[in-house]
Amino acid sequence: MSADNFIFRMTTTVMFGKGIVDQLPAKVQEFKKERVLIVTDKGVRQAGLLAPIEKSLVDAGLHVAVFDDVEPDPGLDTIHRGAAFFKERQGDFLVALGGGSPMDTAKGIRILADNGGNIRDYAGLNKVPGRSSIPLVTIPTTSGTGSEVTIFAVLSDWEQNVKITISSPYLAAELAIVDPLLTLSAPPRITAATGIDALAHAIETYVSNLAQPPADALALRAIEVIGANLRAAVANGSKPEPRAEMSLGSLLAGMAFNNGFLGITHSLGAALSGHAHVSHGIAIASLLPYVMEYNAMANLEKHWDIALALGEEVEGLSVRDGAFAAAEAVRNLVEDINLPSRLRELGVKEGDLAGMAKSAIGHGMVKMNPRQPNEAELLAILKKAL
Numbered sequence: 001m002s003a004d005n006f007i008f009r010m011t012t013t014v015m016f017g018k019g020i021v022d023q024l025p026a027k028v029q030e031f032k033k034e035r036v037l038i039v040t041d042k043g044v045r046q047a048g049l050l051a052p053i054e055k056s057l058v059d060a061g062l063h064v065a066v067f068d069d070v071e072p073d074p075g076l077d078t079i080h081r082g083a084a085f086f087k088e089r090q091g092d093f094l095v096a097l098g099g100g101s102p103m104d105t106a107k108g109i110r111i112l113a114d115n116g117g118n119i120r121d122y123a124g125l126n127k128v129p130g131r132s133s134i135p136l137v138t139i140p141t142t143s144g145t146g147s148e149v150t151i152f153a154v155l156s157d158w159e160q161n162v163k164i165t166i167s168s169p170y171l172a173a174e175l176a177i178v179d180p181l182l183t184l185s186a187p188p189r190i191t192a193a194t195g196i197d198a199l200a201h202a203i204e205t206y207v208s209n210l211a212q213p214p215a216d217a218l219a220l221r222a223i224e225v226i227g228a229n230l231r232a233a234v235a236n237g238s239k240p241e242p243r244a245e246m247s248l249g250s251l252l253a254g255m256a257f258n259n260g261f262l263g264i265t266h267s268l269g270a271a272l273s274g275h276a277h278v279s280h281g282i283a284i285a286s287l288l289p290y291v292m293e294y295n296a297m298a299n300l301e302k303h304w305d306i307a308l309a310l311g312e313e314v315e316g317l318s319v320r321d322g323a324f325a326a327a328e329a330v331r332n333l334v335e336d337i338n339l340p341s342r343l344r345e346l347g348v349k350e351g352d353l354a355g356m357a358k359s360a361i362g363h364g365m366v367k368m369n370p371r372q373p374n375e376a377e378l379l380a381i382l383k384k385a386l
């Protein structure tokens, strides 16, 4: 793949706008299905986001069941329980309402409803046999994962203490309804952690070995939008404008990384979440600036672009200094939004690091990283981040 040789995929139709979730019942009816399972979690229910959506579907004459038993960073068992419930309720349509955890759970439920077996069997690239007959509508309530449009589901294998990723074009939802008003209730720490996750998607895609012009354009715009709005969204979550910009930024980042893929922030982040049970966005925030410092020399110009997109004064700096300013800009952002910037703040000990480096080196995204690390280099990054 190169600038004149690429495939850009975007299979999910996106509807975006404040209040646009009101159109959900009409959209479900267009699919000519009747038995809807809403996959969500207790936090989303408690935030009052489920009740009006459930009622709107019932009022439209649809049969509605709710599976709200999804935990953050969902485990494999959760997918099996959800799939059993979907079968018991004879569902024929899935609506995922929540952050990445309910959206990825719904993707997993759909795989098992179509194909049976153990969800672990589908981990890796292109193991899902074919397109589903069960439509999926994703409705994000965080601005972070981009899962509303992505071809990925990330699940926690607590037996092995690792995160597994299922990657297949057949995972993409048929429709994503992105309504920024659904994110107003997300508390500051969740806003901060999910926002840094979205920024990491955009940054890692922009410098990835599979970078390509359409994904670059989306990623760079996402970096600008997130850089300009994340502080305000954390500082005052009830203001719709920064929230709408964050919803847009994480959507653009999702569209980008579906095609350009990610790098070792996500490899190390998956190892950190698996070993230390640290939630995804927090793990990413504590690693991203260190990985950017490591990666900068692989593509100084693109790191310079990132610094500029994040509002750094780079005109007049050397390309090298401008490139390293990008990592500094992210470090300042992480600090301003009050996320941990050191692994030790997450309870990680020096003795844990070698195991994490060993597990990260086998992660699928290492090959896409612009600078190719060995295990010792991954360990060195973790030591710096400790």
Ligand code: NAD
Pocket (backbone or CB within 6 Å): 041, 042, 043, 044, 047, 071, 072, 073, 074, 098, 099, 100, 101, 102, 104, 141, 142, 144, 145, 146, 147, 150, 151, 152, 153, 154, 155, 182, 183, 184, 185, 186, 187, 190, 193, 194, 197, 280, 281
């Ligand atoms: P999440 O879905 O785990 O939600 C975190 C918490 O926020 C939950 O307690 C939830 O109840 C609460 N919450 C969500 N929306 C809320 C709202 N509007 N108001 C109040 N509370 C709200 O968080 P996430 O960061 O969106 O998702 C993380 C998961 O997504 C991880 O498992 C991660 O690995 C995965 N992920 C998936 C992809 C993908 O492409 N599929 C990409 C990145 C990350």
